[in-house]
Amino acid sequence: MQKNIAALLDKTLAAASLTGDKLADVFSKETHRFTITGLSRSGKSMLFTSLITMLKSRSEEGYACLPLLRYLPPSQVLDMRVEPLDGYKAFPHQENVAALAQGQWPSATEEAYGFKLVVRLKQTATFKKHLLPHTDVVFEFIDYPGEWITDIPMLSKTYAQWSDSTWAQLSSGPQQYYAETWRQVINQFDFEQPPTAANIHALVHAYRNYLIYAKREGISLLQPGSFLLDSSDFNWQEFGFTPLPSSITSDVSHPWYQAFNKHFCAFQNNWLTPLKQSIFKETDKQIILVDLFEGLNHSRQHLYQLKETLSHLADTFVYGQSNWFSRKVLKSEQIGKVAFVATKADLIPVSQRENLLNLLHQVSEGARAKFKDKPIEFEHFLVSAMQITDEGSSAQAIRYTDSNGRYVESSFEPIPATLKDMEEGAHFPVPSAQVPNDYKARILAGKGVDRLLQFLLGKGE
Template sequence: MSRFVNKFYKAFDTLVDTGAQSLENLFSRDVHHVIITGLSRSGKSMFFTTLMSLLSQRSQQTFDNLPLLRSLPKELIQSVELRPIEGEALFPLDRNLQKLQSRQWPESTEQIYGFELVLTTKPLNAISKLLRKSNQIIFRFHDYPGEWLTDLPMLHKEFVAWSDSAWSQQLNPPQKHYASDWHAFVESYDFDRLPNEELVGDYMQQYRNYLIAAKSKGITLLQPGSMLIPSPKFNWEKNGFAPLPSRIASDPEHPWTLLFQKNFEHFKKIWLAPLQESYFSKADKQIVMLDLHQGLSHSRAHLNQLKETLSNLASSFVYGADKWYKPKILFRHEISKVAFVATKIDLIPNSQHENFLHLLQDITSGIRAHLREKEVEFQHFLISAMQTTDPGSCENCLRFTNPDGDYEEWEFESIPDRLKALDPEQNYPAINTMVPKDVLARMNHAQGIDRLIEYLIK
């Protein structure tokens, strides 16, 4: 009974989202609304490209490149199709594959792509053939700039509270190492001058310069990230804002505070609230993608900040256990299953994967406490979208082709299995690889994607 009711709720949500459909589609379409929560450089675009390529090849080739995907055996898949979502740009799969074939990595996402990955399966027996011609398993995805993700917690703040928290973060490591020019500018700034277009523009540009510098050094908690990759729906030149020093922001009647408070509320109303409602509140499953290599290559403070970023994001999504008796409220989805995913594991030796998994679990401990309260299921995964390295001459060694085209070998120290095991000043240089010549073969050796999809389908 519970499975039937749960199936009905999912199907009814599909009708609400896409309009009236036939009764055949109502009970033959299995729709998974998956939100990929990935910060900048976490590998979302490469993951999408590999996933679609592997599933497409799997339906056409005789070999099984996703052997652990038991819920979708190779012989059951009839076709794989990429479909646009009405009103959204389609994910640029062909363009990404062409760039990979020319030995270039896909470009970072700077707009929203909405698409459905549709897997049509063959009927299992004669009875199912009579009832329906095919069964469709649909993954509904959205790809978006990771910089926008970190802005979502701003919805729950007023300008002064956000401004104070931004300053607090900049005064602590690791941000303080990159904010000195910005702080020097603010320290000598004359706030007695009334804000006008030129002065506000200059003030915002100085803050944006800090954001750009901090991002280049691996800082993840940057707000507003939308200032780095602006949306056409929000005019930063006309309605922009930036943190004010507390001596100014604490005066509610100060002209700069009044202006930035007004612009801050406009930002939430025009951009952030619609963004959350349109793309982040309709998921029933979530993949949280993390690039731990970036933090390891800098310092423990960077990884601690990544942990803080994840904890802050917990309030931006609607979580709840998937129970058959639990009615949908106003047809809103609740995320009932979460996958925490560390990407690019081909950049560390197999001997260190267990430590890497424990480190991932440590970094997600804050947000996992929130999920337990909501009775949400979660698991941790290690994946690579492409095997860009080869085993080296020792257990902790890897061989790879660097961006200059030279084939070299690195030997790794042991990866810490938790944050406290990492010395504050210790770091692990990240491998920077060239796109291999044998792209498709290397994608077929992607790791962990079959386990991840199996988890989402079940």
């Protein structure tokens, strides 16, 4: 009863100043907002492209590629359409499909994109159908660069704290192998010279070269990730900064500390704070994409670092079940459902996918620990946004089109079911599969997207 009263008050407050069609919209709409969170190369662009392709095929062509309407009975559906999302740049779906047609994978996400699926249902309740002929259920999807996600935790640190923690990262784990050139630059740099624009430029570019190299080698925890994006509105060329030796960050009077502290504060105030307020809010469902193959292809240390990164990222979002008070009075939305998704699951044989799911459970442990004592539903999923491989001649084999355009078969050793099962120095190469010619049919045959949507749309059953 209390829940029904709150729902009525919710709609009554919103309708107080409306009449006619606008009043009908308030009482006829139910909105769900999804945010797709994923680190760089986790497959966000391909998942978004596949999702829109599936939804358009279902709504415009009547292709039953998703059991999406289990919670929206097909007999009641009047209309189903994909529309732009207000305040967000339209996702480049057509451009990505054109790239696939040319045999190229979609470009990485470098901006915030959004779209919405609007499903119009016939009203069935006896009382309501006399007042309103339909109900619109709106599903809003938001995508943004993974580099933004890794930067948001920097809001909770001072420049000195960030610098010291970054050096700790650079001195351990897989980063230590890729930061050698950067450390040499710092060791040879003369900090007695003043922090002129030219000197700062030289240091920032050397650090950015490390970021580029480490990203290419599969490192996930890189800050500031925004320095890697050409589309970023933050001018890192003018206000760039790097970690500095503790002998400098401990001396607040040092000219280099003062210069980089000023730039760091500008990064927080002029870039991260507005970004968090505009993008990382008002969402009630979250999809966290994880590319386990990036770690498997490099080393066990990479997987442990991925686990650490996901744990840090969980601090970026507000988790818990939203209610009328939090939405209307506190003006805040909380994430009540979280889906951990291992992408590109068809790059290994079906026989190995249980091990992949076990790895996903372990890598997400730190993030899930942040949900303790909170009423949050979460599940783990294996998803293929496009079914680019076929079954091989044995349970350990798959067939696919390689980078030379040949249809080949590869056999695989079992992948580890746990992190400790992966031997130090071992790595598990994954196939470099080409975009298939029948890419649209393979998008519509993608695996796991339907089950993922069922969970996010479900009523907790």
